[in-house]
Amino acid sequence: MNWKERLARWGIKRSPWVYHVNTGACNNCDIEILDVLCPRFDAERFGIKLVGTPRHADVLLVSGPVTRHTEQPLRDAYEATPKPCAVVAFGACGCSSGIFKDGLNVNGTVDRVIREEDPEAIITYVPGCPPRPEAIISAAVKTLEAL
Amino acid sequence: MATDWYMYLLYFLIFPGFIFSLLVGLLAVWIDRKVTARIQWRVGPPLLQPVYDLVKLIGKEVLLPVGAQPLVFLFAPLVGLAGAVLAAFLLGSVNFLQSSFVGDLIVLVYLLFLPSLAIIIGGSASGNPISAIGSSREMKLILAYELPLALAVITVIINAGFTLNLNNIVAGPGAASVSGFLALLVTLICVQAKLAVVPFDIPEAETEIMEGPLVEYSGLPLAIFKTMEALLLYILPLYVITLFLGGLGEGWWMLLGVLKYVLLLVIIILIKNTNPRLRIDQAVNFFWTKVTALALIAAGLAALGEIYGVSWL
Numbered sequence: 223m224n225w226k227e228r229l230a231r232w233g234i235k236r237s238p239w240v241y242h243v244n245t246g247a248c249n250n251c252d253i254e255i256l257d258v259l260c261p262r263f264d265a266e267r268f269g270i271k272l273v274g275t276p277r278h279a280d281v282l283l284v285s286g287p288v289t290r291h292t293e294q295p296l297r298d299a300y301e302a303t304p305k306p307c308a309v310v311a312f313g314a315c316g317c318s319s320g321i322f323k324d325g326l327n328v329n330g331t332v333d334r335v336i337r338e339e340d341p342e343a344i345i346t347y348v349p350g351c352p353p354r355p356e357a358i359i360s361a362a363v364k365t366l367e368a369l
Numbered sequence: 370m371a372t373d374w375y376m377y378l379l380y381f382l383i384f385p386g387f388i389f390s391l392l393v394g395l396l397a398v399w400i401d402r403k404v405t406a407r408i409q410w411r412v413g414p415p416l417l418q419p420v421y422d423l424v425k426l427i428g429k430e431v432l433l434p435v436g437a438q439p440l441v442f443l444f445a446p447l448v449g450l451a452g453a454v455l456a457a458f459l460l461g462s463v464n465f466l467q468s469s470f471v472g473d474l475i476v477l478v479y480l481l482f483l484p485s486l487a488i489i490i491g492g493s494a495s496g497n498p499i500s501a502i503g504s505s506r507e508m509k510l511i512l513a514y515e516l517p518l519a520l521a522v523i524t525v526i527i528n529a530g531f532t533l534n535l536n537n538i539v540a541g542p543g544a545a546s547v548s549g550f551l552a553l554l555v556t557l558i559c560v561q562a563k564l565a566v567v568p569f570d571i572p573e574a575e576t577e578i579m580e581g582p583l584v585e586y587s588g589l590p591l592a593i594f595k596t597m598e599a600l601l602l603y604i605l606p607l608y609v610i611t612l613f614l615g616g617l618g619e620g621w622w623m624l625l626g627v628l629k630y631v632l633l634l635v636i637i638i639l640i641k642n643t644n645p646r647l648r649i650d651q652a653v654n655f656f657w658t659k660v661t662a663l664a665l666i667a668a669g670l671a672a673l674g675e676i677y678g679v680s681w682l
Contacts, residue, residue, distance in 0.1 A: 226427075226428050228428070229424060229425075229427060230425055230428030230429045230430075231428070232424070232425075232428070233421055233422070233425020233426070233427075233428055234425055236417075236418075236421035236425070237418065237421040237422045237425050261409060261410045264406070264413075266402070266406060266411065266412075266414050267411075267413070269414055269415075269422070274575050274576075274580055275580065275584045275585075277432065277585055277587040278580070278583075278586075278587065280425070280429075304430035304587040304588055305429075306430075
């Protein structure tokens, strides 16, 4: 690991910028993500910030089973994210495709798609339908520890 | 004033120049985020948060988009940073070292234009339709606010007795007359647009065009743009203080100067947090009719006061 990557990993633990990718989620997880940014939990205490483009992101937060239409955009988003970065598979659907597992337009789980792009990607899983805000913050801590 | 070249280099790089203004700018960014958080009843980020952000961005990979023009894409942030640092140095040397030259006001007005120009060039060079939209909006916004801003500067020049020297302007009446006060109001509105914060954050509109011109930037170039924005948060309130509020002062009066700076910064943040975003046509309309009219009235009153010798006009 060279000095630059070490610098980035030191910084990401203190200011993880999150880009939210919806790969066909039912919007339930997305509402719960916004709850974490609200005054009650205030994720900005830890430097967590939602950004609008994967170019600025350090963490890709992927919610939803990967449908046929969103598989390529997910690959593109991962490719557009500057490394080092982490991926969070969010909710029951993100972890395992959930109840949509055998759906005719579902192409498979988040980790399968990301692993095909980059076998050494850092992926964490947050189960729940939807996960509670406490679980999300705990997952964020674990993700950053893994970096 | 020392005349050795290395002293000038020290002035430029350390005290009123780069390092000092960067530290104040990062502190201003933290104040911005903290006050915003307190207004929204949140706790807000820790003191070193802007430093963490910069260090992280420096360490991250730099990606070049496929359709970009690499040379322009990578040099645009440097142009913007150079303009911001020079402006900070100019204002700093007027306020801390009491040194200035004839015409530095005009140099300052031009230097303040460089960061916006860098954003336009960088956005256009990144080959992304969204950043192209952002660049075009930034261009329209500049066309909108530069006229009233220049008229306010003319008002200040007339009030201070036709001088282009910043030291004389600091000693001049500033906002202590009707025309000066109107010009201060106009400048405050224009500063809001120059910083590209709400209600004039049209070029960067995160919720609609995802930070506009910066959409394709990552790693070090993005860090340079963020540094530039931090510097602007130091420069523009200082610009208002220098032109209208009698400068930062000397000795113990410096404490009052710091108070002025923090007050202006908090006013900017409060306006930012209590207003919705305008559309670009609404913003241009607003600047070209209401604000320009106000600035014209201010310039006219200042000229009348000068002709008839009425000091309060």
